[in-house]
Amino acid sequence: xxxxxxxxxxxxxxxxxxxxxxxxxxxxxxxxxxxxxxxxxxxxxxxxxxxxxxxxxxxxxxxxxxxxxxxxxxxxxxxxxxxxxxxxxxxxxxxxxxxxxxxxxxxxxxxxxxxxxxxxxxxxxxxxxxxxxxxxxxxxxxxxxxxxxxxxxxxxxxxxxxxxxxxxxxxxxxxxxxxxxxxxxxxxxxxxxxxxxxxxxxxxxxxxxxxxxxxxxxxxxxxxxxxxxxxxxxxxxxxxxxxxxxxxxxxxxxxxxxxxxxxxxxxxxxxxxxxxxxxxxxxxxxxxxxxxxxxxxxxxxxxxxxxxxxxxxxxxxxxx
Ligand code: APR
Numbered sequence: 140x141x142x143x144x145x146x147x148x149x150x151x152x153x154x155x156x157x158x159x160x161x162x163x164x165x166x167x168x169x170x171x172x173x174x175x176x177x178x179x180x181x182x183x184x185x186x187x188x189x190x191x192x193x194x195x196x197x198x199x200x201x202x203x204x205x206x207x208x209x210x211x212x213x214x215x216x217x218x219x220x221x222x223x224x225x226x227x228x229x230x231x232x233x234x235x236x237x238x239x240x241x242x243x244x245x246x247x248x249x250x251x252x253x254x255x256x257x258x259x260x261x262x263x264x265x266x267x268x269x270x271x272x273x274x275x276x277x278x279x280x281x282x283x284x285x286x287x288x289x290x291x292x293x294x295x296x297x298x299x300x301x302x303x304x305x306x307x308x309x310x311x312x313x314x315x316x317x318x319x320x321x322x323x324x325x326x327x328x329x330x331x332x333x334x335x336x337x338x339x340x341x342x343x344x345x346x347x348x349x350x351x352x353x354x355x356x357x358x359x360x361x362x363x364x365x366x367x368x369x370x371x372x373x374x375x376x377x378x379x380x381x382x383x384x385x386x387x388x389x390x391x392x393x394x395x396x397x398x399x400x401x402x403x404x405x406x407x408x409x410x411x412x413x414x415x416x417x418x419x420x421x422x423x424x425x426x427x428x429x430x431x432x433x434x435x436x437x438x439x440x441x442x443x444x445x446x447x448x449x450x451x452x453x454x455x456x457x458x459x
Pocket of ligand 1 (some may be wrong): 152172173178217219242261
């Protein structure tokens with residue numbers, strides 16, 4: 140059996156970390172692609188040298204030509220630019236739409252059977268553009284956000300309760316932004332839901348609300364600290380979890396941005412929901428019964444994703 144091939148489109152902070160983690164987990168051979176010639180080659184060579192010390196056999200290559208991603212089984216996309224001072228949200232969208240269109244074309248030509256994970260922000264809109272541009276089936280193009288947002292929520296809860304992160308499970312619904320919906324009712328410590336932990340006196344509702352808010356602003360908190368960039372270790376690890384579930388057909392149930400087809404009352408849009416990730420890609424959306432307040436929060440989040448996608452549609456038609 141030949142080794143799997145993982146293509147990383149964008150060899151910046153997240154791209155480099157993805158290559159390192161994919162190597163350490165021995166997921167397959169790795170190719171880094173970036174428009175800035177030299178960077179993907181340099182990072183590939185550095186990690187290849189690390190492989191001898193760490194003891195893994197992944198082959199690493201770097202390139203600024205799309206042909207390098209030929210035949211990839213998984214493509215993880217981080218290409219794009221981050222918002223800079225003075226740049227409006229629409230300026231950023233305009234640039235990253237063009238990047239997603241170029242990347243989508245490259246995927247369509249070189250690896251149309253790949254499972255594609257988008258990380259580029261604004262995530263829920265960019266993954267939609269990428270799916271449209273690549274023409275790949277919607278179940279093979281997903282966005283990484285929920286695993287990261289849930290990881291942040293889990294960490295904050297584990298720290299609050301002083302228990303192992305392994306025993307805290309949590310997930311969030313909705314778009315990747317401050318309208319995301321951390322699902323308190325379905326988040327647990329060793330199977331005990333958070334509302335029960337409030338009753339047991341482990342935490343107050345007020346403190347839990349503070350943790351929910353911190354989760355919603357988890358990305359901004361790191362940007363505020365780093366000042367020159369955004370989070371990259373945890374986003375990379377989250378996408379690697381999704382890639383591993385696909386490559387090994389683990390069928391993990393992970394919150395991902397997937398194209399909905401009527402579930403949660405949403406059609407033709409990417410929204411974060413729990414989904415089974417296996418060899419078939421996004422195999423099955425888990426549709427929860429939401430209560431009235433969860434439904435209202437999700438609708439608000441879907442509304443903000445729709446607003447972004449509508450702006451994208453306008454820009455793509457040349458009428459922003
Ligand atoms: N094709 C390929 N790569 C590109 C293109 C393109 N058209 N345009 C830009 N890039 C590359 C840049 O050269 C850079 O190396 O994308 C890389 C982005 O890397 P960073 O700026 O370091 O950003 P990173 O922290 O990795 O985040 C990437 O993920 O979480 C999101 O908001 C984040 O949208 C951002 C993305």
